[in-house]
Amino acid sequence: MSTSLNASALARLLGSWRTGASPAYRELADVVRLLILDGRIPLDVALPSERALSQTLGLSRTTVTAAYSQLREQGFLGGGQGSRGRTNIPHRPGASAASPGAPGLAAPDGILDLAYASLPATGEVVHRAFADALTEVPALLPGFGYDTMGVPALREAIAERYTEAGAPTTPEQVLVTSGTQHALNIVLRTLAGGQRRVLVDHPTYPNALDAIRASGSRTIPVALPPAGSRLPWDVDAMSTALRQQRPAVAYLVPDFHNPTGRNMPEFQRRRLIREAAGSGTVLVIDETLRALDLDGGGQPPFAALSTDSSGVVSIGSLSKSHWAGLRTGWIRASESLIGRFAATRTTMDLGGPVVEQLAAARLVRSFEEPLEARLASLREHRQVLMELLDRYLPQWEFERPDGGLTVWCRLPTPSSTALTVMAPDFGIRLAAGPRFGAGGAFERYLRVPFTLPPEQLDSAVRALRAAQDRLDASPQLQNSLRQEARRRHEAPAAVA
Template sequence: MSGSLSPSALSRLLGAWNLGAAPAYRELADVVRLLVLDGRVPLEVALPSERALAATLGVSRTTVTAAYSLLREQGFLSSGQGSRGRTCIPQAGPRGSRGGGVRANLSGAPGLAVPDGILDLAYASLPASGEVVHRAFASALTELPAMLPGFGYDALGVHALREAIAGHYSAAGVPTTARQVLVTSGAQHALNIVLRTLAGRSDKVLVEHPSYPNAIDAIRAAGCRLVPVAMPAAHAETRSGARPGWDLEAIETALMQQRPAMAYVVPDFHNPTGRLMPDSQRRRLVRAAASAGTVLVVDETLRELNLDGAVSTPLAAFSPAVVSIGSLSKSHWAGLRTGWIRAEESLIQRFAAARTTMDLGGPVVEQLAAAHLVNALAEPLPARLASLRENRDALLDLIAERLPGWEAERPDGGLSVWCRLPAPISTALAVVAPDFGIRLAAGPRFGTGGAFEHHLRVPFTLPPEQLETAVAALRSAQDRLEASPQLRRDLGTPPAAAIA
């Protein structure tokens, strides 16, 4: 992101920064540095001028000058013209806990098989909804003979599945026809089709910060420029006492300043925070995107995993220009590899044309089975949601008991808890975790430029007894790092691993 941060916006993020525990300039620099590491102040953003920030904070300009100088020395502020340096992350060698070498290895890493005896906390995914999926495939096999006289190629997808998906949207208040649906091999495939169609190389794509790692990787691989917009911290409650949602003021500013070609957002149980965007913010988001000429692409893969029964309106209900991506991977089984794009018919035709440069269609039997699953979408969900609620509560209790220095945000839905760590040790934890029987996705994988070293995503897809083992392992890994501070400086990068 190449915008700027106003003095009032930075002041709001700083909060009560001047505690008197150290010289004011150092306290100011420390808080700004943590905001950058947490991703709450995006990278490549120009900080306010020294004079303007001093006036807003009610401190001397000398204090702000000294703070900015310290940030430059530490590598968190570039040397810009005058005092308008831009935020950045210090570069380090390959053995550092941050820097170019680590980021290169963390991004786009190939998937590795998990060794026996290792609990996988890098995947936020569930096993198949057993009998339901099996029954759907049995029905699909009986329907297959009717499909055999055809060629089997269909870039749009099997009509029965497109009809089922359209019916699902219509029932949710978004009138849809089969002509507005393109079936894909999962949500990641859908996003790549959308990117190839809507965003050319060097185009800007707005994302929430943090965001889903595989989406960030896809946007980078398409040659697009990320425009990260920080989400409010979990403890930043509103005046009404409500939990934080999205910083719509920051999103609106980024849209108007940057004019990105596309915005990728996850309003339904956001990955990794688990938040649900209120309808009032959805309306503002749609209006802001339309004003900026930005196509709003909405990832709804977690929408069905509504743990607390909160009511929300699909974002496409607020504008026909919204492009929606969905899949059965999180609600039923990732092995189905069935996803979709819902958009205006003219866009669907463009997506289908782009899709044929990647593949000529999906497997027919899987689509026939998926049609049964979509038509009876709610069948496996009550039992799955009850189990997930139990797992979520167990994980939150375990973290509070065994990891008291951690701040775990209670998710409204989805499959994981986003935790703030007591120190910037996320990558170090990921490196040592296999020694204690677990595999982790380090916090920086969910952002850009090495941010989120203070954070870790912990899925609650495992049963409570395995979650207890996993949290005990996290405690042991943290104890090792605390007992040997020099270990954090000497560790290499986490092993290459896939994330879901």
């Protein structure tokens, strides 16, 4: 695996980075820092040599040396002067650490991670499911272990769950995937791509936007109405876009939408199904957050409302309800579409790991078991976060999420990227608002998850307040970071 970045790859990521607002070395260091924080430059990767980068960017060697020195001083580059520094996110002593060594923690110890909206496993229940799954393994060992469609027990369990929710489903209508993101990539590769159009809610889940872009499709964003509007989705605008643009696919997150936490009412779902049928658009419904219904307002799945079995494709996973480490999800669609998705899937992988699927089958069969405790603690965390935001950041506006894991905040100024860049100095990691939109939108927004325990939420919101104060005290800093934001968000980046 390559662990170094060559000069032309870095130049591409930098784009048109120079504004002239501050010395070149400082601008270069700031933009590289943002790329590291955004995840566009991975951690522990060697940056290009000073000589190569200065040649590629047409800069003096002194400028690159000074930029690298600044990154080293700030802790974003490890390794000594002269050696090729490796990317890093600085450790901040004193801040509370998340469980060391646990996989999937984007931020290093000492940084509170507000960029990820994910939870640890639902404890004992997941562990038990794995332990029980292991007892089934001997019976399967004589087989080859490949199963493109998924382990039958899991396909049956998922089909039963849809049937119980009002969408009669057979196991043949289910393809098991390695999570929703995998499912979405399979669906896009099959139904979109080649400059076809994909309609999305705007804002929406960043990795979905990246997947749409990577598939070669064109994104058609339709804005969600502002907080406090009468209706949570603007189905009139969506219908117009469907009629005029005739997208191949509409990717929607109607159940506790990421990032706003909104829930689409049944009549809007029904109307969208009619409109999409009229424009020949397949509705791809991301149900990853469907189980995180905090106020009991859950709606029937889209698949239960549609009479056209090819018009709705549902994708989902156990990542938010149970544990993202299961890497187990699904596609529910008509049998003929499932056949096409399976053919696409084999170009990517030949099936999921068996033990995870056996464990997932057990979890799906007793789906609700761990949820009561999870929802109770999320309700408490949501309340704590909203109170903290009211207390420490009264100028930030937000709507109360119906479910999900996050609060979508409107900032008093377009300073989301500036806060994100400064955040590690205050012991937090953020995902800037523009990650949730196309073309640099949402610089006035920040998604704040309520996944951390209350004490950590308290530290995180105080840190946000301190970062906001620093920004307010320095219009100059705000200006230069705003310019940087404009440049950076021409090409949005990756968050989870």
